[in-house]
Amino acid sequence: MREELIISGRMNPMVDPTLNIWHWQIPLYLFLGGVAAGILFFASLYYIMGREKKYPAAIKWAPMLTPFLLIIGLGALFLDLTHKAFFWQLYLAIRLESPMSWGAWTLLAITPLSIVWSATWLKELLPAWHWKYPFLEELEAFFIRYRLILAWIMLLYAVILGVYTGILLSAFNARPLWNTSILGPLFFASSLSTGAAVIMLMAKSHLERNIFSRIDLMMIGIELFLIVHIFMGFQASTQVQIDAANMFLGGPYTEVFWIFVVFIGLLVPAFLEVLELLGYKIPIVITSTLVLTGGLFLRFIIVYAGQASRYLY
Amino acid sequence: MRFAMAIDTKKCVGCSDCVVACQTENNVPIGYCRDWIVEVNEGTYPQLEMEIRSERCNHCTNSPCVRCCPTGASHYDYGGTVLVTAHKCIGCGACIASCPYDARYTHPKGYVDKCTFCVHRIKDGLPPACVAVCPTKCLYFGDTDDPRSEISQVLKKRKYKRLIPEAGTNPNLYFLI
Numbered sequence: 001m002r003e004e005l006i007i008s009g010r011m012n013p014m015v016d017p018t019l020n021i022w023h024w025q026i027p028l029y030l031f032l033g034g035v036a037a038g039i040l041f042f043a044s045l046y047y048i049m050g051r052e053k054k055y056p057a058a059i060k061w062a063p064m065l066t067p068f069l070l071i072i073g074l075g076a077l078f079l080d081l082t083h084k085a086f087f088w089q090l091y092l093a094i095r096l097e098s099p100m101s102w103g104a105w106t107l108l109a110i111t112p113l114s115i116v117w118s119a120t121w122l123k124e125l126l127p128a129w130h131w132k133y134p135f136l137e138e139l140e141a142f143f144i145r146y147r148l149i150l151a152w153i154m155l156l157y158a159v160i161l162g163v164y165t166g167i168l169l170s171a172f173n174a175r176p177l178w179n180t181s182i183l184g185p186l187f188f189a190s191s192l193s194t195g196a197a198v199i200m201l202m203a204k205s206h207l208e209r210n211i212f213s214r215i216d217l218m219m220i221g222i223e224l225f226l227i228v229h230i231f232m233g234f235q236a237s238t239q240v241q242i243d244a245a246n247m248f249l250g251g252p253y254t255e256v257f258w259i260f261v262v263f264i265g266l267l268v269p270a271f272l273e274v275l276e277l278l279g280y281k282i283p284i285v286i287t288s289t290l291v292l293t294g295g296l297f298l299r300f301i302i303v304y305a306g307q308a309s310r311y312l313y
Numbered sequence: 314m315r316f317a318m319a320i321d322t323k324k325c326v327g328c329s330d331c332v333v334a335c336q337t338e339n340n341v342p343i344g345y346c347r348d349w350i351v352e353v354n355e356g357t358y359p360q361l362e363m364e365i366r367s368e369r370c371n372h373c374t375n376s377p378c379v380r381c382c383p384t385g386a387s388h389y390d391y392g393g394t395v396l397v398t399a400h401k402c403i404g405c406g407a408c409i410a411s412c413p414y415d416a417r418y419t420h421p422k423g424y425v426d427k428c429t430f431c432v433h434r435i436k437d438g439l440p441p442a443c444v445a446v447c448p449t450k451c452l453y454f455g456d457t458d459d460p461r462s463e464i465s466q467v468l469k470k471r472k473y474k475r476l477i478p479e480a481g482t483n484p485n486l487y488f489l490i
Contacts, residue, residue: 002355008329010349012418019415021406082404083423089384089401100383100407171381173480174413238479311413311477313351 004313019175019307025080027299030165031194032073033107034187034295036066037162038195040114042212044155048148057203058212060121065198066114074107099168106164110157117154120144162191169306177244177309178302180233186226190295193219197269197291200284209284213273216291220270227262244309253305261301265294315374315458316392316430317485318444319467320367324451327352327365331443331452335369338431338442342421347428348443364490367443367452370395370416370428371476371484378408378417386425392456393485394432399424413480430454457485 006016014020043063046055081087091108095101120143123129131137143150166187169178196216203209234245247253269290276282327350335341335348348369355362372395379387379395386401387408397408402424409417409425420426431441435454439445444452455464464487473487 001357004351004353006349007327007352008332008350010346012345015415015418021409082419083402086400086403089403093385095383095385097380098383100405104383172411174377174411311480
């Protein structure tokens with residue numbers, strides 16, 4: 001038997017007995033940022049492909065939510081900081097090795113992009129809308145003219161936003177659960193899936209709903225594959241990673257992960273989507289809500305469980 | 314110059330004098346500590362083995378905390394020490410999550426804090442506070458780039474281990490065994 005004890009009484013708040021540095025703010029942001037990345041990805045992709053008439057919810061309506069999602073997410077990130085008055089230091093440094101620096105600069109770009117994108121469609125949503133000042137009208141005309149370029153830039157930033165949150169966690173090799181390169185793709189797949197769920201919810205035409213239902217089904221399939229892959233990788237890795245996997249395979253996170261993320265968040269909505277594709281009438285609200293709940297739980301569980309996985313003591 | 318510390322686990326009795334000395338020297342807030350004592354017990358009675366280690370920040374050569382810091386607050390400083398510039402730190406917690414030794418904490422004032430190897434003392438040629446007070450003289454501090462330094466000599470003579478070098482951090486605390 002081997003036991004390691006800290007006998008000098010190290011009890012640093014939020015570090016001992018297990019790391020507890022990140023609370024609800026980080027997973028909430030990861031989720032909201034992910035949903036926004038998913039929506040903006042589809043919006044710019046389908047705009048570039050010229051499907052403006054076919055998928056109005058994806059290109060015009062759903063992106064209008066993204067400024068709000070991003071701003072709430074940014075607010076959560078700000079609340080997480082413990083030295084808040086110095087947050088602007090983020091924008092005095094470009095640190096290529098730090099995923100958080102990438103994230104800060106990406107958010108600085110994609111938040112205004114999402115606002116501009118939404119603003120260019122506002123007149124189609126509210127025909128009575130008019131910009132108060134003439135220069136705003138000119139600005140709108142300018143952006144509408146260069147919408148295609150805007151879409152390309154947004155596509156790039158949406159991918160970075162969707163992937164970096166996973167890379168952010170997987171870069172921490174001190175936390176064996178996070179330290180897997182699958183986390184980036186998993187979070188990106190989840191953000192596309194949750195983004196598609198929001199679009200499904202807002203789509204008016206059966207065709208658009210059907211297409212995004214299919215996309216979502218594909219993403220759920222990819223997520224399930226990646227989840228299996230993560231645990232296979234851990235089981236074939238070092239002891240600390242085997243221990244990390246065991247937190248989900250019999251350990252404290254087993255029930256909450258397999259029930260809320262895998263069953264309720266992935267398998268049930270996948271089943272409902274298959275039924276819908278077979279022609280049964282399934283209220284879209286149920287499927288979408290389940291997908292979004294699953295995505296939220298995934299972020300919360302990974303963030304909390306990751307902090308509990310460690311090398312020492 | 315590459316500052317490092319060697320801890321003689323055969324001599325350490327776990328008195329926690331180093332912990333108290335550090336808290337006093339560096340005004341560490343009450344309830345926090347920058348160094349700590351770990352006791353490892355192995356085996357079952359009567360075949361027991363015990364190891365006592367005085368631990369602190371490893372001032373890693375390849376520090377994950379420096380790598381992940383988004384503002385450059387965590388940085389390499391004098392003689393390879395890893396320090397935090399309080400007025401650049403935003404308190405995001407990334408470095409705390411990145412440290413496999415859990416050597417960092419959030420200071421009640423909001424910025425992240427940790428062992429500095431008493432950089433204000435070593436610049437004056439003094440040993441860190443923990444080394445200075447150790448009653449069993451089990452802590453060695455010095456420059457491992459200098460083959461004549463006491464720590465280099467000790468590391469040449471004695472067997473040692475480092476904590477979780479597999480985390481890829483290239484730590485600079487040596488535990489003499």
